[in-house]
Amino acid sequence: MVVIPPILWISLWFFKKVTKAYEDYQAQEAVLSTTLQENLTGVRVVKAFARQDYEKEKFDKDNWLKYIKGKFLLLMHSLFWPLSDIVLGAQMLFGFIYAAFMAIDGRISVGDYVAYVGLVVWLIFPIRNLGRVIVQTSTGMVSYQRLMDITKQAREDLDGGAVQPTGPVRGEIEFRNVSFMYSDGTHDVIKDISFHIKPGQSIALLGSTGSGKTSLVNLLPRFHEYTGGQILLDGVELRDYSRKYLREQIGIVQQEPFLFSRSIRENILYGVGRRVTQEEIEAAAKAAAVHDVIASFPDGYNTVVGEKGVTLSGGQKQRVTIARTILKNPKILILDDSTSAVDTETEASIRKALDDLMEHRTTFIIAHRIQSVMRADLILVLDKGRVIQKGSHEELLAQFSGMYRKIYDIQTRIDEELEMEIARAN
Numbered sequence: 001m002v003v004i005p006p007i008l009w010i011s012l013w014f015f016k017k018v019t020k021a022y023e024d025y026q027a028q029e030a031v032l033s034t035t036l037q038e039n040l041t042g043v044r045v046v047k048a049f050a051r052q053d054y055e056k057e058k059f060d061k062d063n064w065l066k067y068i069k070g071k072f073l074l075l076m077h078s079l080f081w082p083l084s085d086i087v088l089g090a091q092m093l094f095g096f097i098y099a100a101f102m103a104i105d106g107r108i109s110v111g112d113y114v115a116y117v118g119l120v121v122w123l124i125f126p127i128r129n130l131g132r133v134i135v136q137t138s139t140g141m142v143s144y145q146r147l148m149d150i151t152k153q154a155r156e157d158l159d160g161g162a163v164q165p166t167g168p169v170r171g172e173i174e175f176r177n178v179s180f181m182y183s184d185g186t187h188d189v190i191k192d193i194s195f196h197i198k199p200g201q202s203i204a205l206l207g208s209t210g211s212g213k214t215s216l217v218n219l220l221p222r223f224h225e226y227t228g229g230q231i232l233l234d235g236v237e238l239r240d241y242s243r244k245y246l247r248e249q250i251g252i253v254q255q256e257p258f259l260f261s262r263s264i265r266e267n268i269l270y271g272v273g274r275r276v277t278q279e280e281i282e283a284a285a286k287a288a289a290v291h292d293v294i295a296s297f298p299d300g301y302n303t304v305v306g307e308k309g310v311t312l313s314g315g316q317k318q319r320v321t322i323a324r325t326i327l328k329n330p331k332i333l334i335l336d337d338s339t340s341a342v343d344t345e346t347e348a349s350i351r352k353a354l355d356d357l358m359e360h361r362t363t364f365i366i367a368h369r370i371q372s373v374m375r376a377d378l379i380l381v382l383d384k385g386r387v388i389q390k391g392s393h394e395e396l397l398a399q400f401s402g403m404y405r406k407i408y409d410i411q412t413r414i415d416e417e418l419e420m421e422i423a424r425a426n
């Protein structure tokens with residue numbers, strides 16, 4: 001019985017140490033996995049910047065740290081096991097010798113001695129195991145905690161919403177002093193933005209990179225919740241709609257086109273909740289100026305897109321995602337820089353298709369070219385999350401000192417110079 005307290009004390013001490021060591025070890029393993037994963041998915045970047053040696057060194061360093069932490073963990077285990085055995089072994093040795101002398105002196109009988117030895121041998125192993133279980137529990141607890149961190153994440157509520165509309169939205173959108181900060185952010189990326197558009201109108205967002213254009217449109221499908229002000233859709237606060245309903249009503253051509261490793265047909269059909277004929281798919285692809293490309297593949301629409309769509313060019317991918325959105329036929333359309341990866345000629349033909357698509361739909365257009373935004377009913381010029389100019393193309397052009405006018409002048413000058421170049425070359 002005397003050894004139980006020290007064994008417990010040793011076990012608890014090691015329990016704490018091993019917990020910490022195992023946490024460190026697991027965290028380092030995560031760092032190493034991230035390094036590895038980034039190197040694998042970003043292998044082109046690594047090669048293009050000739051950073052192999054740097055990345056190798058980084059991996060070696062992370063790997064070395066993992067090794068050190070693993071070694072410390074093993075050290076803790078390798079100290080605990082013998083230490084507990086030494087305490088227990090010393091107790092047995094001392095007990096047996098002392099009892100042996102007592103038996104020789106005749107203070108206890110040989111029978112008592114044998115009974116005592118048997119009892120100690122029976123008891124010592126459970127005590128020994130108790131310590132081990134305590135120490136091993138620590139690694140289990142750490143793993144459990146890490147697992148719980150993930151499983152306890154709140155799930156996005158898709159269905160909830162105070163209003164349950166039955167039909168499609170009309171598409172009237174009003175922003176009232178809306179501001180927004182990312183949950184991990186330090187400052188508002190959208191500040192006090194207000195505007196109003198009627199159903200079927202189009203609104204263009206223009207602004208330098210990082211000015212908050214994508215963040216603003218991502219509020220509409222409730223990818224993020226705005227942190228200040230009000231957004232009204234058909235006069236109802238956006239938060240009162242369910243996310244599922246909003247996302248059914250909104251079609252987005254995202255800034256970074258993403259295709260699944262499935263056939264082109266499946267990619268175009270993605271998110272379309274109704275039966276669609278081959279003719280409809282082809283009409284959408286034609287409108288997005290991508291039908292001819294698809295038809296030129298031996299397998300046509302059944303061509304499987306490689307991992308993340310590597311077999312298609314950037315512009316082709318973008319056009320497939322446009323076809324997907326055309327087919328979805330949403331009431332609200334968001335085009336986030338959707339013609340940035342195509343040449344001017346294709347852009348013109350896509351714009352024609354998009355113009356057709358934009359009719360009777362509330363449309364958000366994000367673009368960098370004045371040509372793409374000039375026909376919008378309302379143009380917002382953003383800078384660092386604020387609206388610095390607001391109005392129609394003509395109104396904004398008339399503001400000679402404004403940003404819009406500046407962008408317009410630069411872009412027309414470039415176009416004119418280009419035309420002169422071409423004329424001279426001919």
Ligand code: DCP
Nearest residue numbers: 182185189208209210211212213214215216255
């Ligand atoms: N930001 C952030 N967390 C995210 C996305 C963006 O903190 N998940 C920050 C980076 C920028 C600001 O928000 O400082 C605005 O980013 P946007 O993507 O909204 O910027 P734009 O769409 O206007 O830029 P671009 O023209 O480059 O697409």
Ligand code: MG
Nearest residue numbers: 213214215255
């Ligand atoms: Mg953007």
